[in-house]
Every structure is written in structure tokens, then in C-alpha cells.
Amino acid sequence: MSKKNDDFFKEKKPWSEVKDQLLGCYFKPYVQKILYTRKPLEYIDCFAGKGKFDDGKPGSPLIALDLIEECLTTTKMASPQIRTTFIDLNYADDLRNNLQGYQDVNIVSGKYEDHILRLLRGSRNRNVFLYIDPYGIKALRCSLFDSFAIAPFNSIELLINLNSFGFIREACNALGIQLQLDDPTLFDDLVEYDPTKLTATDKSVQDLNEIAGGNYWQAIIKDYKAGRINGYEAEERFAEQYCRRLSQSYAYVLNMPLRIKPGQRPKYRMIHLTNHPDGCLLMVDNICSRWEAWQDVQNGGQFTLFQEDVNNQSVDEDEIRRKVEDHYSQFSEYTSLNESMAQFFMKYGPICKTKDIRDALKDLEGYGNLQVLRDPAVTGTGRPSKFMEEKTNKQKVSLRWAR
Numbered sequence: 001m002s003k004k005n006d007d008f009f010k011e012k013k014p015w016s017e018v019k020d021q022l023l024g025c026y027f028k029p030y031v032q033k034i035l036y037t038r039k040p041l042e043y044i045d046c047f048a049g050k051g052k053f054d055d056g057k058p059g060s061p062l063i064a065l066d067l068i069e070e071c072l073t074t075t076k077m078a079s080p081q082i083r084t085t086f087i088d089l090n091y092a093d094d095l096r097n098n099l100q101g102y103q104d105v106n107i108v109s110g111k112y113e114d115h116i117l118r119l120l121r122g123s124r125n126r127n128v129f130l131y132i133d134p135y136g137i138k139a140l141r142c143s144l145f146d147s148f149a150i151a152p153f154n155s156i157e158l159l160i161n162l163n164s165f166g167f168i169r170e171a172c173n174a175l176g177i178q179l180q181l182d183d184p185t186l187f188d189d190l191v192e193y194d195p196t197k198l199t200a201t202d203k204s205v206q207d208l209n210e211i212a213g214g215n216y217w218q219a220i221i222k223d224y225k226a227g228r229i230n231g232y233e234a235e236e237r238f239a240e241q242y243c244r245r246l247s248q249s250y251a252y253v254l255n256m257p258l259r260i261k262p263g264q265r266p267k268y269r270m271i272h273l274t275n276h277p278d279g280c281l282l283m284v285d286n287i288c289s290r291w292e293a294w295q296d297v298q299n300g301g302q303f304t305l306f307q308e309d310v311n312n313q314s315v316d317e318d319e320i321r322r323k324v325e326d327h328y329s330q331f332s333e334y335t336s337l338n339e340s341m342a343q344f345f346m347k348y349g350p351i352c353k354t355k356d357i358r359d360a361l362k363d364l365e366g367y368g369n370l371q372v373l374r375d376p377a378v379t380g381t382g383r384p385s386k387f388m389e390e391k392t393n394k395q396k397v398s399l400r401w402a403r
């Protein structure tokens with residue numbers, strides 16, 4: 001029997017607002033950009049919910065559909081094609097009601113894991129975006145994510161809500177340990193559609209290996225059991241190693257801990273997967289702007305002395321510049337600007353906006369540390385180009401370390 005957890009949709013909670021803002025603010029520039037590929041877009045919300053909350057606030061389906069409508073009315077591209085699918089185990093009827101009036105909407109009643117491969121079979125050469133927002137972790141089979149990465153799509157991106165504390169709690173159950181955390185609210189929104197809890201059996205261990213894509217999590221739980229790390233450190237280590245595992249299939253993996261108050265423990269992690277540097281950079285800027293906006297809300301608009309990144313670390317401009325210099329001094333061959341910046345964020349995480357890196361690179365070029373090739377090399381008036389930004393089909397930049 002599946003558990004519906006209707007309470008989730010009674011009113012939209014701050015956690016859901018942050019999640020949906022991250023999706024919404026990324027999705028618009030993503031759609032605008034992807035339409036330039038002249039290939040159709042297949043958008044699938046794999047755990048769609050009701051479409052909207054009972055308090056009238058939009059859920060992820062309405063947010064995506066409204067943005068798609070906006071992009072379709074403003075794009076200059078001829079005959080853009082976007083197909084949307086919404087899967088939900090419990091709320092297909094609500095979805096049908098709430099999404100009336102939108103065109104080309106496909107609603108699937110059932111489990112994501114049972115339908116997704118069939119749904120993607122017709123997506124050869126399309127751009128595919130999957131939004132994965134389950135209650136818990138049990139439906140997240142890593143082998144499915146691996147298989148999407150090698151399918152013959154034009155591109156594939158995933159935004160996954162990872163309930164990493166939920167994983168740690170189940171991992172402790174599976175290895176016969178009790179998880180102890182000092183924040184009692186942490187599990188408030190952690191609801192599994194399947195009410196059975198994992199028990200200490202070989203089957204539970206196998207299920208978790210399937211979800212994590214390996215058995216690396218067992219060493220983390222053993223360290224927790226031995227008292228070498230606490231529950232929060234266990235979660236952080238798991239999230240880091242899970243991302244490393246996903247990077248076997250996806251070139252760019254970003255990890256954003258979702259916390260609402262500065263200094264608070266993360267509640268979920270949003271993980272973004274793509275094989276395209278431009279998608280990674282778009283998400284980095286989105287993560288940084290979302291984080292800034294939430295900091296403003298929490299500080300009541302007050303000025304804060306130190307800027308902090310999504311991991312609550314103070315961000316020091318000099319430190320960023322040192323990291324930029326260190327990263328770029330490895331480039332002895334010309335490499336595209338976007339590729340090199342995406343590699344930077346893979347190494348250090350989304351610690352600043354792409355503009356901060358580009359500004360630092362302009363300075364390094366000025367000091368003679370970087371050699372830069374630009375296409376077009378000269379402006380319309382015959383002067384040497386100075387841009388430090390790539391634009392699809394318009395501007396290219398590649399650079400290498402000079403000394």
C-alpha cells in the first residue's frame with residue numbers, strides 16, 4: 001500500500017519554496033538556451049505531486065508550465081517543440097484538474113521507476129530535462145541515472161532532491177545502529193511513500209547499494225558507529241561521495257545544500273547533473289543568486305559583514321582569486337572559457353558567480369599571465385575584442401596559462 005501523505009500539499013512550506021525557486025529560476029534561462037539547439041525539449045517531472053498546493057500556491061508542474069508558456073511566446077526560434085510529462089503515484093487526477101488549459105501535457109499515473117524508460121524511448125536526439133523530487137530516497141536507483149547518461153539524447157540534465165539525512169537514517173537502520181541528531185525538526189518533511197522502514201538485513205544493504213551506486217556508504221556508517229564522526233559529518237561525507245559516484249556518468253555534478261537560515265544544518269541537497277559546461281555554469285549562477293536572495297530574507301535585508309557561500313563558508317575575494325590562479329596555471333593548452341570555468345566549479349563547488357571568475361581572468365590577462373584567443377578577434381570597428389564571455393554561435397574564448 002502506498003502512503004499518500006496528503007498533509008504535504010495542505011500548505012507550501014519554506015523548504016518547498018526554496019526547492020521550487022531553484023527549479024524555476026534555472027528553468028527559464030535553460031529553456032531559452034536549449035531552444036537555440038533547434039531540437040525538441042522533453043521535460044519530465046518524475047514526482048510531480050498535485051500541480052498546486054491546497055493553499056493555491058503553485059507546485060513544480062505549474063511553475064514549469066508557466067515558464068514554458070512564457071518562453072514559447074517570447075522566443076525568436078521558429079516552431080519550437082516542448083513536450084511535458086508529469087508522473088505521480090497518487091495524484092494523477094489532481095494533476096489532470098490542476099493542469100487543465102495547458103497544451104501538450106502528458107499525465108502518467110504510477111511509479112517513476114516503472115515508467116521512465118518507456119517514456120524516454122522516443123526521445124532520441126531530444127534535449128531531456130528530468131526533475132526528480134521524491135519524498136524519500138527509495139525510488140532513486142543510481143543505475144537508472146547511469147543509463148540516462150549514455151542514452152542517445154541531444155542533451156540530458158537532471159535536478160534531484162536528495163534526502164541525504166534520510167539515506168543516513170536508513171543506512172544506520174540497515175547496519176543496526178540508531179542515528180542521533182540534535183535537531184528534532186530535521187525529519188519533519190522526510191516522508192517515504194513506502195512506510196516500511198529498512199531493517200538490518202542483507203536485502204536492505206543491497207537496496208542501499210543500489211540507491212548509492214556502490215557500497216562506499218558502509219564505511220561512513222562504520223565511522224559513525226565507532227564515534228569517529230557525528231551524524232552531520234556522516235551526511236556531508238555521504239553527499240560528497242554520492243556526487244563523486246555520479247560524476248562517473250556525468251561530467252558536471254553540482255551539490256547545493258538547502259538550508260533556510262544561515263548556519264542551519266542542511267535539510268536536503270539539490271543535485272544537478274549535466275554533461276554540458278553551459279548547463280553547469282547556468283546552475284552555478286542560479287545557486288549563487290538563490291543563496292543571496294535567501295540570505296537577504298533571513299537577515300531582514302540587513303547588511304552582513306562577510307559574504308557566505310552555500311556551505312556557510314565565508315567567501316573571501318582574495319581566496320577566490322588565489323584559487324582561480326591556481327586552477328588556470330594548470331592549463332598549458334588552449335581550453336574553452338566555459339569548459340575551464342565548469343572544471344573550476346567541479347573542483348571548488350559553487351563558491352562564487354561566473355562573473356567573479358571572468359573578472360579575475362581579465363586581470364590575469366592584463367598582468368600577462370594568460371594568453372587569450374577570441375573569436376571574433378576584432379570588433380565591428382576593427383579594434384581588438386576584449387570580451388571574456390562565450391555566447392552560443394556569437395562569441396568564443398579560449399585561454400591558456402602564459403607564465
Ligand SMILES: C[S@@+](CC[C@H](N)C(=O)[O-])C[C@H]1O[C@@H](n2cnc3c(N)ncnc32)[C@H](O)[C@@H]1O
Nearest residue numbers: 047048049059060088089090111112133135193
Ligand atoms: C515531494 S512530493 C512532490 C512535490 C512537487 N515536486 C511539487 O513541487 O509540488 C513527492 C510526490 O511523489 C509522489 N510519489 C511517491 N512515490 C512515487 C514514485 N515512486 N513515483 C512517482 N511519484 C511518486 C507522491 O505522491 C508525491 O506527490
